[in-house]
Amino acid sequence: MLSGPSGVGKGTVRKALFETGNTDFSYSISMTTRKPRKGEVNGVDYYFVSKEEFEENIRNGEMLEYAKYVDNYYGTPLKYVNETLDQGKDVFLEIEVNGAMQVRANCPDAVFVFLTPPDLMELKHRLIGRGTDAMDVINKRIKKAVGEIRMMRNYDYAVVNDEVSNAVERIQMIIRSERLRVTRVMPDYEQMIGDE
Numbered sequence: 001m002l003s004g005p006s007g008v009g010k011g012t013v014r015k016a017l018f019e020t021g022n023t024d025f026s027y028s029i030s031m032t033t034r035k036p037r038k039g040e041v042n043g044v045d046y047y048f049v050s051k052e053e054f055e056e057n058i059r060n061g062e063m064l065e066y067a068k069y070v071d072n073y074y075g076t077p078l079k080y081v082n083e084t085l086d087q088g089k090d091v092f093l094e095i096e097v098n099g100a101m102q103v104r105a106n107c108p109d110a111v112f113v114f115l116t117p118p119d120l121m122e123l124k125h126r127l128i129g130r131g132t133d134a135m136d137v138i139n140k141r142i143k144k145a146v147g148e149i150r151m152m153r154n155y156d157y158a159v160v161n162d163e164v165s166n167a168v169e170r171i172q173m174i175i176r177s178e179r180l181r182v183t184r185v186m187p188d189y190e191q192m193i194g195d196e
């Protein structure tokens with residue numbers, strides 16, 4: 001689970017992490033009521049839906065988590081996560097802090113990483129530099145970022161995204177150490193106790 005303020009570089013770092021080929025996570029595509037940005041593709045970047053459709057998904061219990069963020073809904077469809085976990089694969093979520101805390105409450109095994117900017121000025125530069133949002137939207141996102149950074153203490157790990165390659169390396173170290181921890185506490189119990 002990767003969280004962090006808008007513009008910190010979650011998407012950039014996640015793509016670089018997946019490109020290393022050293023990760024076997026399945027990325028969960030979120031659902032949103034936000035309008036697609038230039039170049040964004042439905043079913044790749046997000047499932048873009050209407051407010052009515054999103055609210056119906058909530059009513060039907062089809063979201064693992066969801067949150068309202070700067071006037072739009074964002075959420076994780078439950079079906080994909082369940083199907084992927086049932087296949088024995090780990091799921092990678094890239095979501096904001098309120099949704100992350102809902103997952104925290106429901107998925108005790110999930111690992112929570114907060115990606116943080118070197119400072120708020122740099123965050124603003126990145127949001128402006130991305131060129132996808134109007135200045136009033138950028139200001140709303142920066143305002144949100146202050147509260148989001150306060151939530152960092154509720155995460156298992158904090159990673160500074162100063163350079164993308166450094167952030168990727170730090171996340172890879174976290175993945176390795178979490179996998180080692182799980183194998184250490186989960187010996188092959190079937191072999192230990194036999195078939196019966």
Ligand SMILES: Nc1ncnc2c1ncn2[C@@H]1O[C@H](COP(=O)(O)OP(=O)(O)OP(=O)(O)O)[C@@H](O)[C@H]1O
Pocket residue numbers: 004005006007008009010011012013126127129130161162163164
């Ligand atoms: N380490 C970095 N140094 C400089 N620029 C960066 C770095 N990481 C990402 N960026 C740039 O910052 C901008 C925002 O990155 P990105 O879209 O990945 O952020 P995000 O956290 O996924 O945002 P959102 O939550 O709004 O989807 C992009 O223009 C990206 O190229």
Ligand SMILES: Nc1nc2c(ncn2[C@@H]2O[C@H](COP(=O)(O)O)[C@@H](O)[C@H]2O)c(=O)[nH]1
Pocket residue numbers: 004005006010030031034065066067069074075076094095096097098099100
């Ligand atoms: N709670 C959730 N937050 C999500 C999800 N997918 C994305 N996000 C976060 O929303 C903001 C804004 O995203 P943007 O694409 O409009 O810039 C950002 O922090 C995303 O990480 C989700 O499924 N649930």
